[in-house]
Amino acid sequence: MNFAPFEIDAATRAFWREVREFCDTEVTPELREQIWIEDSYHDQALYKKMGERGWIMGRWPRERGGAGLTALQDKILHQELDQAEAPVFCWGLTTLILPAVLQFGSPEIQAEVVSRVAAGDARFFLGYTEPDSGSDMAAAKIRAVRDGDEWVINGQKMFNTGGQFATHHFLLARSDPKQKHRGLTMFLVPLDTPGIELRPIKTISGERTNFVFYSDVRLPDRYRLGAEGDGWNVVNGPLSAEHGVAADLSGLGEISGIGAGFTKRLFDLVHRVAEYERSIGRADDPLVRLRLAEAWLYAEASRNSPAMLGRVIASESFQKYSADLIDLVGPAAVVPRGGPGVVAEGWVEREHRFAQGTAIYGGTTDIFRNMIAQHVLGLPRPPKPAVASTN
Amino acid sequence: MPEMDMVVRRNDYSLSPEQEEVRDLFADFFRSEVPGTRVRAAEPLGFDARLWKQLAGMGAISMGLPESQGGAGSSMVDLTLVAEQFGRTLAPVPLIETVVAARLLSRAGAADLLDQVGAGERILAPALLPDDGTPQLVAAGAVATDAIVLSGDKLVLVSLPAPPPHVINQGSAPLAWWDFREGERTVLSSGARARAIYEDAVKEWKLLTAAALAGCGAVATRMAVDYAKVRMAFGQPIGTFQAVSNALVDSAIAVEGAKHITWKAAWFYENEPEAEPQLVPMAFAYACEAATRAVTTGVHVHGGTGFMLETDITLYFLRVKAWSVLAGDPKSELLAIADALFAEKPVPVLA
Numbered sequence: 033m034n035f036a037p038f039e040i041d042a043a044t045r046a047f048w049r050e051v052r053e054f055c056d057t058e059v060t061p062e063l064r065e066q067i068w069i070e071d072s073y074h075d076q077a078l079y080k081k082m083g084e085r086g087w088i089m090g091r092w093p094r095e096r097g098g099a100g101l102t103a104l105q106d107k108i109l110h111q112e113l114d115q116a117e118a119p120v121f122c123w124g125l126t127t128l129i130l131p132a133v134l135q136f137g138s139p140e141i142q143a144e145v146v147s148r149v150a151a152g153d154a155r156f157f158l159g160y161t162e163p164d165s166g167s168d169m170a171a172a173k174i175r176a177v178r179d180g181d182e183w184v185i186n187g188q189k190m191f192n193t194g195g196q197f198a199t200h201h202f203l204l205a206r207s208d209p210k211q212k213h214r215g216l217t218m219f220l221v222p223l224d225t226p227g228i229e230l231r232p233i234k235t236i237s238g239e240r241t242n243f244v245f246y247s248d249v250r251l252p253d254r255y256r257l258g259a260e261g262d263g264w265n266v267v268n269g270p271l272s273a274e275h276g277v278a279a280d281l282s283g284l285g286e287i288s289g290i291g292a293g294f295t296k297r298l299f300d301l302v303h304r305v306a307e308y309e310r311s312i313g314r315a316d317d318p319l320v321r322l323r324l325a326e327a328w329l330y331a332e333a334s335r336n337s338p339a340m341l342g343r344v345i346a347s348e349s350f351q352k353y354s355a356d357l358i359d360l361v362g363p364a365a366v367v368p369r370g371g372p373g374v375v376a377e378g379w380v381e382r383e384h385r386f387a388q389g390t391a392i393y394g395g396t397t398d399i400f401r402n403m404i405a406q407h408v409l410g411l412p413r414p415p416k417p418a419v420a421s422t423n
Numbered sequence: 424m425p426e427m428d429m430v431v432r433r434n435d436y437s438l439s440p441e442q443e444e445v446r447d448l449f450a451d452f453f454r455s456e457v458p459g460t461r462v463r464a465a466e467p468l469g470f471d472a473r474l475w476k477q478l479a480g481m482g483a484i485s486m487g488l489p490e491s492q493g494g495a496g497s498s499m500v501d502l503t504l505v506a507e508q509f510g511r512t513l514a515p516v517p518l519i520e521t522v523v524a525a526r527l528l529s530r531a532g533a534a535d536l537l538d539q540v541g542a543g544e545r546i547l548a549p550a551l552l553p554d555d556g557t558p559q560l561v562a563a564g565a566v567a568t569d570a571i572v573l574s575g576d577k578l579v580l581v582s583l584p585a586p587p588p589h590v591i592n593q594g595s596a597p598l599a600w601w602d603f604r605e606g607e608r609t610v611l612s613s614g615a616r617a618r619a620i621y622e623d624a625v626k627e628w629k630l631l632t633a634a635a636l637a638g639c640g641a642v643a644t645r646m647a648v649d650y651a652k653v654r655m656a657f658g659q660p661i662g663t664f665q666a667v668s669n670a671l672v673d674s675a676i677a678v679e680g681a682k683h684i685t686w687k688a689a690w691f692y693e694n695e696p697e698a699e700p701q702l703v704p705m706a707f708a709y710a711c712e713a714a715t716r717a718v719t720t721g722v723h724v725h726g727g728t729g730f731m732l733e734t735d736i737t738l739y740f741l742r743v744k745a746w747s748v749l750a751g752d753p754k755s756e757l758l759a760i761a762d763a764l765f766a767e768k769p770v771p772v773l774a
Contacts, residue, residue, distance in 0.1 A: 033436060033437065033439070033442065033686060033690050034433045035433055035434065035690050035691065035694075035695075036432065036433055036694065036695075037430045037432050037433075038431050038432070038433060040431075045429065048429055107431065111431065281435075281436065281437055283433045283435030283437070284434070286434060287434070287436060302764075303764075306765065315765050321757070321758065321765070322761065324761060324764055325758070325761040325764060328701070328705075328764055329705050329708060329757070332684060332701075332702070332705050332709075333680045333705070334680070336680045336687060337676055337679055337683070338679060341675065341676040342680075344676055345676050401665070401668070401669040401672045401673075402669075404672045405662075405665075405668035405669065405671065405672050409648050409671060409675060410648070410652075411651060411652060411662040411663070411668045412652060412662050412663050413663065414663045414668075415663060
């Protein structure tokens with residue numbers, strides 16, 4: 033057990049300074065404002081500059097396009113960019129998916145994309161969810177039919193976030209309609225392949241997500257990841273990483289898996305509202321103190337809840353307390369940024385909308401409870417209901 | 424560029440081999456020595472004199488004292504691990520109260536009593552609320568001949584020839600009313616130092632009790648999970664129903680979080696007590712809430728069986744509420760958390 037500060041050596045301190053200067057220069061207030069107003073949370077010019085410094089795959093050696101960072105330097109890099117609200121959405125998903133490409137991709141596809149990932153030129157997004165399947169992602173219907181050295185793909189995906197910024201789609205497709213999990217095959221599809229169309233979906237968070245339509249898309253077989261019918265195995269690594277199945281026990285990361293990001297947002301929100309209440313002279317109001325203390329307590333409790341457990345409490349605490357803090361602040365809390373009398377630069381208004389999605393994407397909190405029940409507590413699986421008769 | 428804030432902390436919850444050894448030693452001891460039957464046999468007083476002697480023999484009472492005073496110099500992190508194991512079996516001994524009181528005496532320079540205390544011959548009860556001039560229901564007060572109370576600006580040891588009468592209570596805790604105006608009074612310390620020593624003792628009691636409650640909640644959850652695996656209804660184990668399994672998941676989330684936040688609070692208390700003053704109140708408030716949830720759900724999942732006095736889950740249910748309330752309303756911790764939030768200091772960075 034250790035929560036002491038890391039010793040920061042001279043090289044790391046110099047690196048830290050470099051990152052701060054980068055953020056000060058590149059992540060300007062104007063850029064942050066533009067990102068907020070346009071709800072476009074990836075700035076490609078900024079991302080390319082990260083790529084030029086080797087920061088996208090920061091831990092990789094320079095000869096592979098990385099920056100040879102230590103694990104601590106990489107943590108500092110992530111922390112500073114996050115703190116600066118740097119709009120680099122593609123970073124997370126691309127690095128989440130890349131290990132599957134490295135493990136299962138053909139030599140040709142690796143030659144084509146890997147160095148471009150490090151440079152910021154290749155960017156991936158997830159292609160799991162469809163109109164009829166979300167948490168039950170192995171029910172995917174989008175059809176991939178083999179035709180010689182190519183695949184012909186038809187169907188649609190939905191809620192595939194970040195597609196408008198990406199170059200490649202990490203596509204889960206059905207190659208065999210007779211089987212469920214064994215009938216799936218994974219592909220890394222270049223988005224400029226003819227027949228692919230993205231259409232935007234607006235959400236209450238303000239974030240844009242997408243439909244992705246495939247119409248007679250002809251994809252060379254080299255873009256297949258893993259064997260035909262082995263898609264569930266290929267997707268397992270990125271899926272487990274996204275779910276935060278294993279708590280990070282290295283001492284460098286958060287133990288709460290994907291909950292860590294939501295917890296950070298709740299934590300920041302509590303402190304923003306505390307500053308606001310202080311600024312209007314309500315810091316001594318017992319009700320203000322109690323409500324903020326409870327919200328802060330739940331942010332800290334979420335942070336201390338490991339892996340899948342952390343995701344559930346983090347999302348649900350974020351939902352509950354983002355709503356509670358609107359009540360605390362009062363009607364001005366629902367005025368968005370730019371509106372007259374907006375509070376805390378619109379954060380309270382926005383986070384309440386944003387929090388809702390965190391309990392849905394990446395597998396809903398309901399699915400997580402089932403996974404925890406079976407895999408952490410060892411409870412028996414719920415029986416599958418008999419197929420309802422249509423009468 | 425300001426570099427004062429160039430701090431990034433470790434976030435390492437792993438136990439060292441030595442910490443695992445301490446945990447396992449006490450886990451084995453409590454598991455083998457304190458079955459539910461022994462907990463019941465000690466009711467209603469909640470004190471097993473033989474178990475107390477056994478723990479004294481292991482050095483458990485004095486382990487938090489410096490080696491020069493007969494202890495093992497154990498840290499609050501180690502003591503937290505022990506308290507968690509103590510809580511898991513509901514061992515009927517005033518371990519937390521006496522460990523905390525012994526450390527208080529040590530800090531107050533009253534080392535002459537410590538040999539007797541460590542040997543299990545003299546039980547000390549810390550009054551968890553400052554003296555307000557009226558009698559106080561004191562934890563471990565029915566088995567102690569000495570209580571320690573903050574009276575005004577004085578830290579006072581109040582000694583009686585024999586413990587006051589036990590007060591029957593829901594949690595079978597050795598509670599007794601103490602009137603601090605009776606008995607022999609020895610001033611241990613006064614002024615700001617007295618208050619600081621007393622406040623540290625209360626914090627330590629809250630940390631160790633939080634750990635015990637987390638252990639209690641974990642076992643209650645495990646009992647209910649085991650029951651849900653075998654209890655059949657409508658032709659299937661009740662654990663297959665999501666209404667049941669998801670409630671148990673919520674218990675598990677709460678008690679796992681409570682355990683970790685208590686570890687973290689203990690680490691900061693031990694190593695950097697000024698750095699994160701909200702953590703001890705957070706750990707205590709959250710552990711009380713988590714354990715209450717776990718035992719309530721645990722009883723409920725057992726159905727009518729969980730309502731029967733002879734079922735062991737009831738032992739946990741009955742103790743959790745008593746332990747939670749011994750120092751007053753646990754929700755009052757929110758006030759201390761708010762004090763830290765609004766204290767004049769830079770906005771902390773989640774790092």
